[in-house]
Amino acid sequence: xxxxxxxxxxxxxxxxxxxxxxxxxxxxxxxxxxxxxxxxxxxxxxxxxxxxxxxxxxxxxxxxxxxxxxxxxxxxxxxxxxxxxxxxxxxxxxxxxxxxxxxxxxxxxxxxxxxxxxxxxxxxxxxxxxxxxxxxxxxxxxxxxxxxxxxxxxxxxxxxxxxxxxxxxxxxxxxxxxxxxxxxxxxxxxxxxxxxxxxxxxxxxxxxxxxxxxxxxxxxxxxxxxxxxxxxxxxxxxxxxxxxxxxxxxxxxxxxxxxxxxxxxxxxxxxxxxxxxxxxxxxxxxxxxxxxxxxxxxxxxx
Numbered sequence: 001x002x003x004x005x006x007x008x009x010x011x012x013x014x015x016x017x018x019x020x021x022x023x024x025x026x027x028x029x030x031x032x033x034x035x036x037x038x039x040x041x042x043x044x045x046x047x048x049x050x051x052x053x054x055x056x057x058x059x060x061x062x063x064x065x066x067x068x069x070x071x072x073x074x075x076x077x078x079x080x081x082x083x084x085x086x087x088x089x090x091x092x093x094x095x096x097x098x099x100x101x102x103x104x105x106x107x108x109x110x111x112x113x114x115x116x117x118x119x120x121x122x123x124x125x126x127x128x129x130x131x132x133x134x135x136x137x138x139x140x141x142x143x144x145x146x147x148x149x150x151x152x153x154x155x156x157x158x159x160x161x162x163x164x165x166x167x168x169x170x171x172x173x174x175x176x177x178x179x180x181x182x183x184x185x186x187x188x189x190x191x192x193x194x195x196x197x198x199x200x201x202x203x204x205x206x207x208x209x210x211x212x213x214x215x216x217x218x219x220x221x222x223x224x225x226x227x228x229x230x231x232x233x234x235x236x237x238x239x240x241x242x243x244x245x246x247x248x249x250x251x252x253x254x255x256x257x258x259x260x261x262x263x264x265x266x267x268x269x270x271x272x273x274x275x276x277x278x279x280x281x282x283x284x285x286x287x288x289x290x291x292x293x294x295x296x297x298x299x300x301x302x
Contacts, residue, residue, distance in 0.1 A: 003083040005031075007081075007084035007086070008026060008034055008087075008088045009079060010037070010038045012043065013074075014044060014213065016049075019038070022092050022095060022221075023059065026096065029098055029099075030098050036059045037078045037081050037082060039074035040064060041064055042065060064077065075168050086108070086158060087155075088104075091205075093204045103198050104200065107194070113192045113193065115191055115194075116155070116193075117135045117143065117154050118199075119135040119199045120199060120203055123203070123204050123205075123220055125220070132242055133242055134149075134151055135201070137195035143193040143194075145184035146279075153201050154201050171289055180278065184276070202228075204220050211299065
């Protein structure tokens, strides 16, 4: 059987009620030469039945025999199983616009990039003080791991350099979350990382939702999935809302203006010293592995 062009890896754990929406956003892609490798972190709900119900040979499910506790090992298993020349990750609570794979792949090839970062929208639920955009990178300075966190759902990359960079490292050994740590290592390996400047991702992070796992939240996933299917102006509407909110906050909120001014100055100093401001803050507030433990508690996981 011919190998697919793109291998998509999705790590999941006991959220079968939202996984179906993420899978559907893959099935709706305009680019169709892909495989979707779903790796369960020892799922005990009906995830396997949900995946089997998709009835598409491009979609497979592997369930780990022991629970690892976070996505690094399931993603590594997916990478080992991947047959494609390119790798995409899709977090199980995120969604893609139908042109995500096609646009990202064309952009990567046209610009001779090693890894591209799609732009995206993040719904942080009631945590409104957090950013609502992702993958927005400075054209002047480019990507730097001390300046911005970009979720794995936004990435598309050449599979060939995974062996060079290495696999994902366990969160318990890190101050950063595993995805940010891995992208930081890609940057340090001198790989060409470029933003697509095209909004194709919707993230609905469980880390922003109290008891997302224990209470099995799904409303927002259902809402966004329906909008992607039935509202052709949805991307423009989200972009307009984000632009207005950004303009309003940066130019009219005095506290935000001064906070951004001073933090950018401090961030620039840290970068000159070879330090990572994001890692520094996590190290100070949570310690090694502490951020993921905090997320687990908030999500309603033991």
